[in-house]
Amino acid sequence: MSNKSILAIIAFFVVIAIGFLGYLYIKNPSRKEVDSMHAVPSDAAIVIETNDFQDLFKKLNYDNLIWQELIHLDKTKRLNQQILFLDSLFQYSKPIKQTFQNSSVIISLHKTGKEKIEIIYLLNLPAQMNPHQFNEMISKISLSGKITQREYSSVKIYEIAFKSGQDRKKVSYAVSDGVIMFSFSSILLENAIRQLDLATSINDHAGFQKVAATSGKNVEANIYINYETFPKLVSVFLSNRYRQQVTQFIQLAEWTELDVNIKDETILLNGFTFTNDSMNNCLNLFTGQSPQNLEMDQILPANTVAFIALGINDFAKFRKNFNRYLERSGQINSYKNSLKKVNEALDKDIEKLFYSFLEGEMGIVFSDLKNLTREENTYVVFKTKSKSLAEESLTDLLRNYSRKTNQQFSSFVFSYQVDAETSWLIYQMPLHFLPEKLFGGLFAGGRCEYFTFVDNYMVFANSIQALSKLIHNFILHKTLYNDIQYREFSDYLSSRSNFFFYLNIPKSPAVFSDYLNAKLQKGLDKQFSILKKLQAFAIQFSSNNSMLYNNVFLKYQSEFKEEAQTVWESLLDTSIQFKPVFVTNHYSRNNEIFIQDQNNNIYLINAAGRILWKIQIPEKIIGNIFQIDYYRNNKLQYLFI
Structure with missing residues (x-):
C-alpha cells in the first residue's frame, strides 16, 4: 500500500473522529461546572441549604404544626x-422528579430596595443534562401563561408568567455554568448571574468556611447567617424608631451555621457562630467565659414576657473585653466621660x-404585670x-451621698409592707440610667431609679x-421558674449558657408592638390567633473554644391558657x-x-x-x-372531718 493511501485512510478516520466529537459537543456541550453556592450574591443575609428539598417541603407543609x-x-x-x-416543578414531571431526586437546593434571602425581602433558589444542573434539555422540560409544564426570553450578560433569562390565586405572577430563571437559578425578582437573578463571573464568593469568606466545616449532614437543612447584612434584613420588620438601632448589630459576629431539626410540634436549630477578634465583633465579649447555670428565672414573675440573660464566670475578664470593645469601636471616651460624671456625683x-460584688449573671427583663406601664414592666437584674x-x-454609697447633699438617708429608703408579718426594703438610686451607663445599650431599661434585693439578686x-x-410575686412563688409551661419548654434547652433570650410569643404584643412597623403590626393584630399557638421562642449560645455554640428553639401549643388572677393564688404542691x-x-x-390539695x-x-x-x-x-374557740381564749381553731 502506498504512502498516499495510508495518509488518505488516516485522514478519513481523523475526519470521522472530529465529526463524532462535534456531534457529541452539539448534543451535550461541555460546560464550566461550579458549586451552586458560588452563585449566591454576596449581600445574602440568610442562606439555607438542603440536601433533600422535597423531604424538607413535606416535613414543613404536612408534618410540622408550627x-x-x-x-x-x-x-x-x-x-x-x-x-x-x-416543588411543583419537581412533582409535575416524572423525569424532572427523578433527575433532581435528593438534589441540593440553596435558598438565599436578600434585602432589596427600602423594605423588600427577595429570595433566589439555586441548584446544580445534573451532569447528564444540558441547559437545552432542562429548558425543554420546563416548557412542557403548563403554567397558565407563556415563557418569554431575554439576554443578560450573555446568559439567557427565561420569564414564566403564571396565575397564583387572583394574581398574575412572574418567575425568572436562568442556567449558567451548570447552575440553575430561580427567582421572583429579576434583579436578584441578574445579581446571581454577575456573581458567577466573579473569582470569589461567600465560599471564600474565612468565617463562612469556619462554620460550614461544622455543619451537620443528616439534618433537614443548614442555615447560614451573614451578620454583615442580616441586621439590614431584620430592619424591614421594625418601626423607624428601632430600624437604625438594629443595623448597628453588623458587628455582632461574622457567620452562624445552624442545623435544622423539624418535629411535629418543634423546630430546633443548633450550630456554631464564628467571631473575628480582628473585626471587633461584639460577641467577643464572651471569649474565655465558661457557660453558667442561669437561675434568674427563679425570681422573675410568672408573667414574664421576655428576658435576656448573660452568663459571666469571670467579670474581671468581661470588664477588660468590654472596655476593649468600646475602645476599638470608638465609644470608650463617651463611656468614660459618662462614668466620670457618675463618680463625681x-x-x-x-x-x-x-x-x-457581681457574680454569674445579669440581664434585662420585660414582664406583663397588671396595672403597670410598659416602662414599669422593665427590670434590670x-x-x-x-x-x-x-x-x-450600696447603702454605704447612699449614706455618703445623703451626707454630701445634705439629705436624709431615710429619704432614699422605702418599705413595702407585704402583710402584717412581712416587709421589704426598696432603695432609690439618686443617679438614673446606671445599668445602661455601666454595661451599654443592652441594659437600656429606662431610668432604673429604684432597686431592691431578692435572694442574691439586685433588681x-x-x-x-x-x-x-x-x-x-416572688413571695407567692409565682415565678417564671415555677410556671409549668416554662419548665416543660426549658427541658429542650441547655442548662448552662453565656447568653439566653426567652420570648413568650402569645404575650409578646403587650411589650414589643412598638418595635414593629405599622403594616406588620396591623397584620399581626388581625392574625393574633396564630401567635397564640406558638408557645415560646428561645436563643442560647455558649462559649466553645474559638467559637460559640448555639441553640434556637420554637415550640407549638394547641391551646393558650390565661393565668388565673385571684388574690389568694399561690403555688400549691398539687x-x-x-x-x-x-x-x-x-x-x-x-x-x-383555708385549702387542701390532692396530696392532703x-x-x-x-x-x-x-x-x-x-x-x-x-x-x-x-x-x-x-x-371554734375550743380553749375559750378568743383564739380560733379549725374543726373538720
Whole structure:
C-alpha cells in the first residue's frame, strides 16, 4: 500500500473522529461546572441549604404544626407560595422528579430596595443534562401563561408568567455554568448571574468556611447567617424608631451555621457562630467565659414576657473585653466621660464598686404585670456574690451621698409592707440610667431609679410599684421558674449558657408592638390567633473554644391558657381538693383562705396570697370547715372531718 493511501485512510478516520466529537459537543456541550453556592450574591443575609428539598417541603407543609400556622401570616405565606412553585416543578414531571431526586437546593434571602425581602433558589444542573434539555422540560409544564426570553450578560433569562390565586405572577430563571437559578425578582437573578463571573464568593469568606466545616449532614437543612447584612434584613420588620438601632448589630459576629431539626410540634436549630477578634465583633465579649447555670428565672414573675440573660464566670475578664470593645469601636471616651460624671456625683468609683460584688449573671427583663406601664414592666437584674455584701456597699454609697447633699438617708429608703408579718426594703438610686451607663445599650431599661434585693439578686426598676409587684410575686412563688409551661419548654434547652433570650410569643404584643412597623403590626393584630399557638421562642449560645455554640428553639401549643388572677393564688404542691374556704384571722379579723390539695396538705393563705403554714394530714377532708374557740381564749381553731 502506498504512502498516499495510508495518509488518505488516516485522514478519513481523523475526519470521522472530529465529526463524532462535534456531534457529541452539539448534543451535550461541555460546560464550566461550579458549586451552586458560588452563585449566591454576596449581600445574602440568610442562606439555607438542603440536601433533600422535597423531604424538607413535606416535613414543613404536612408534618410540622408550627409551619402550618405560620403560613397564614402574610410574609410567610409569600415564601411558602414560592416553595410550592419550586416543588411543583419537581412533582409535575416524572423525569424532572427523578433527575433532581435528593438534589441540593440553596435558598438565599436578600434585602432589596427600602423594605423588600427577595429570595433566589439555586441548584446544580445534573451532569447528564444540558441547559437545552432542562429548558425543554420546563416548557412542557403548563403554567397558565407563556415563557418569554431575554439576554443578560450573555446568559439567557427565561420569564414564566403564571396565575397564583387572583394574581398574575412572574418567575425568572436562568442556567449558567451548570447552575440553575430561580427567582421572583429579576434583579436578584441578574445579581446571581454577575456573581458567577466573579473569582470569589461567600465560599471564600474565612468565617463562612469556619462554620460550614461544622455543619451537620443528616439534618433537614443548614442555615447560614451573614451578620454583615442580616441586621439590614431584620430592619424591614421594625418601626423607624428601632430600624437604625438594629443595623448597628453588623458587628455582632461574622457567620452562624445552624442545623435544622423539624418535629411535629418543634423546630430546633443548633450550630456554631464564628467571631473575628480582628473585626471587633461584639460577641467577643464572651471569649474565655465558661457557660453558667442561669437561675434568674427563679425570681422573675410568672408573667414574664421576655428576658435576656448573660452568663459571666469571670467579670474581671468581661470588664477588660468590654472596655476593649468600646475602645476599638470608638465609644470608650463617651463611656468614660459618662462614668466620670457618675463618680463625681456619688463620690465613688461606681464601675469598681459594681464589679466587686457581681457574680454569674445579669440581664434585662420585660414582664406583663397588671396595672403597670410598659416602662414599669422593665427590670434590670444582677446576681451578686452576696446579698448582704452588695446591700451594704450600696447603702454605704447612699449614706455618703445623703451626707454630701445634705439629705436624709431615710429619704432614699422605702418599705413595702407585704402583710402584717412581712416587709421589704426598696432603695432609690439618686443617679438614673446606671445599668445602661455601666454595661451599654443592652441594659437600656429606662431610668432604673429604684432597686431592691431578692435572694442574691439586685433588681432595678422604674417605680416602687414595679418592684413591689415583683416582690409580691416572688413571695407567692409565682415565678417564671415555677410556671409549668416554662419548665416543660426549658427541658429542650441547655442548662448552662453565656447568653439566653426567652420570648413568650402569645404575650409578646403587650411589650414589643412598638418595635414593629405599622403594616406588620396591623397584620399581626388581625392574625393574633396564630401567635397564640406558638408557645415560646428561645436563643442560647455558649462559649466553645474559638467559637460559640448555639441553640434556637420554637415550640407549638394547641391551646393558650390565661393565668388565673385571684388574690389568694399561690403555688400549691398539687391541684386543690375543694373550693377555697374563707376563714377569719382572730388577731386582725381579716379574711384568710383555708385549702387542701390532692396530696392532703392543708394551707392557710393570707389576704396577700402568702402561705402562712402548710401541714400534711392523713386523709381528705370530706365535710365542712368550722372555726371554734375550743380553749375559750378568743383564739380560733379549725374543726373538720
